[in-house]
Amino acid sequence: MVIGGDAAGMSAATNARRGRPDLEIVVFERGEDTSYAACGIPYVIGGEVDDLDALVVRTPQAFRDQHRIDVRTGHEVVGIDLDARRVEVRDRSRGRTVLLGFDQLLIATGGRPLRPDLPGIDAPWVGGVQTLGDARRLLDRLGPEVREAVVVGGGYIGLEMAEAFVRRGLRTTVVDRNPLLLGGVDAPVAERIGAALRRFGVAVRTATEVVGFDDGVVHTTGGDLRADVAVLGLGVAPNSGLAAEAGIELGARDAIRVDRRQRATADGVWAAGDCAESRHAVTGEAIHVALGTVANRTGRVAGINLGGGYATSPPVLGTAITRVCEVEVARTGLSGDEAAAAGIEVVVGEVESTSRAGYHPGAVPVLVRLLAERGRGRVVGAQIVGADRVGKRIDVMATAIAAGLTAYEVADLDLGYAPAVSTTWDPWQLAARAAAREL
């Protein structure tokens, strides 16, 4: 039995099916959709992708037909009884509640968007963009009379939504209480992103806190902003209340505690995705990350184990990437602040380079930062920002960190070069060399 029909839940269900053709698998999903690409919502809002339906990877019916998985949408699990081995499920359309037994249980209840307790936050023109339902409501609202938008929170989804609103022709402001946009990257990278947003036409108000909403107005510590629509992008907390009430242990930031096989602290209970803990590859500490990649991976691992196989989840680096206003930005491992918090002293190699050979007409600026542990030189973090599709180059550093390479070793890598594609010396090599000089 699986609670939650998004990335982690459905990935687990299909992998469990693969291992156990005989297993009866039921998935309860309180919403109406399964297995959809929530991170694609901004591109539908912005008009780059035509239709929300394009985001649905597989419909509930497809799971039923192709995988014999009994997906029940509109069903919310409201209680777990571990002793009786059963869950209490509310059928939202019929308004009735039933009890159902299970042998094994996977909790994939995802994340809960943060909603500060502010006056007016429940107004219909203020909302999140976490589910397809949220997106449908927002699209319905975006009529021709809607001219001004405010995005609360300058993280990945917030910035993607700001770009989407500009693409729709809305006057758009991003408000973030931190002095810099995008948590998890260092100041020089965040500044590039701020500049890209402004070039694209987004007004950016950092170090500014939203204090409330009134009809058509967002009140902030920096004054009032007119808005016909406001979107909340303040991150998510693990949706672990149901598990906690059942007596299942919580860990980092109240995410469900799991071992490397995604086993929770109760027998026959597993957890995966945004509701569960991860382990950080550099610090070894339990953390909470809410990323689609991790949800897919941990769901898969839970499903393999649940289906009688053996799999373990690798530690995470929090590798994240996005394209914002024509610039790609990516990070992996620890940022400067995160390294400091973990008590790891780092040296930084920062290099300004270009995406292609300087003389090639397609060349644009690229900024990379590589953080290495002082002394031994182990790479612990990296960031990159620039246009011309350079974002995925973060994967080189995600691989280097996972493999435990030092800055010396990164400087010696045999990376690809051609004038139309890159520079002779790869920016990571130059950054590694710069860091190595300071070790």
Add this chain to the structure above:
Amino acid sequence: MVIGGDAAGMSAATNARRGRPDLEIVVFERGEDTSYAACGIPYVIGGEVDDLDALVVRTPQAFRDQHRIDVRTGHEVVGIDLDARRVEVRDRSRGRTVLLGFDQLLIATGGRPLRPDLPGIDAPWVGGVQTLGDARRLLDRLGPEVREAVVVGGGYIGLEMAEAFVRRGLRTTVVDRNPLLLGGVDAPVAERIGAALRRFGVAVRTATEVVGFDDGVVHTTGGDLRADVAVLGLGVAPNSGLAAEAGIELGARDAIRVDRRQRATADGVWAAGDCAESRHAVTGEAIHVALGTVANRTGRVAGINLGGGYATSPPVLGTAITRVCEVEVARTGLSGDEAAAAGIEVVVGEVESTSRAGYHPGAVPVLVRLLAERGRGRVVGAQIVGADRVGKRIDVMATAIAAGLTAYEVADLDLGYAPAVSTTWDPWQLAARAAAREL
């Protein structure tokens, strides 16, 4: 003293200068240019880059002024006397020869383009594109009356030149004696490149050998081809004759034998760049590769050592990349044929994916291949082909191979995902998983 003023020679000279401010450094270059990006020549021919001057990284005068390096262009070293510690140098403009002593000698004589002994190959309308001089001659020839071009050899430079000719509006044919284009990649990848060339308007004749040149005609085993201009792109051999005559030992494919510090087999003699041997990271064997990246790296290492420092050259993976007719193609490590030749049995994970989330309008097909050693699963090679700037993703595999990762470990990497940038499961992870299933 340095023989050869291109990437390896000048990189060595500047690094030696850094270590030894007092050293007298003389560089002899038989051509007229130093430190230029030869691999940029096709982009000038194709009109994407305006001028050959853009390819000059640093002029001889800049080396003199900024680094106190005595660069003598138009000077060809014609003999090395190791016992007397002197070289014989011909000043080509004055037509005189002088003897000059040295304490330490770096040989960076580069590569010699292969020129088969065919009738008519010395005609003025047939030529290489290895030096700026070659490029100037070709540009001079490309008047409005030139309508048809033949490129002999379907390697990296050959294909880049074919694209360049099409961009100039020439009817262009590539002739290669092998059944597939691009050495060092497996058939499915080579076929994609062939298709990209044809879409772009290049006629491709594989399994066809050129047998001679007559005025305006290239004779091949598949019939005659009309041509106003023909370019040879048949690869390079190490230019090691001078060293061999001096009694310096040669190694793989007659490249100058060197140790990891780039020391040749004679005291106080170093070699770097296309004239010198490398060591392969996977097989451990001595090989010859002619790549700008390796020339820069080995030149740097030789220069540091020559300047009294300590540096070693890392083994190479032969990582190579290019953009051909709007598609990028890249390889690293061993191809299928190379693995077989090295006696390494491999399993292949081949995956057809997309450059971005399938529903994103920027998504295009990407094909990746990952080769892992049967049994233990060590990744030994990888290839990627596709548009939308995916080529540099090869660096992830170059890093994984250098770090000794297995297919299992690659499948577990924490790689970046966002819909506008990539797919949820990275193609490398899917390929690694496919390979791991067969191990």
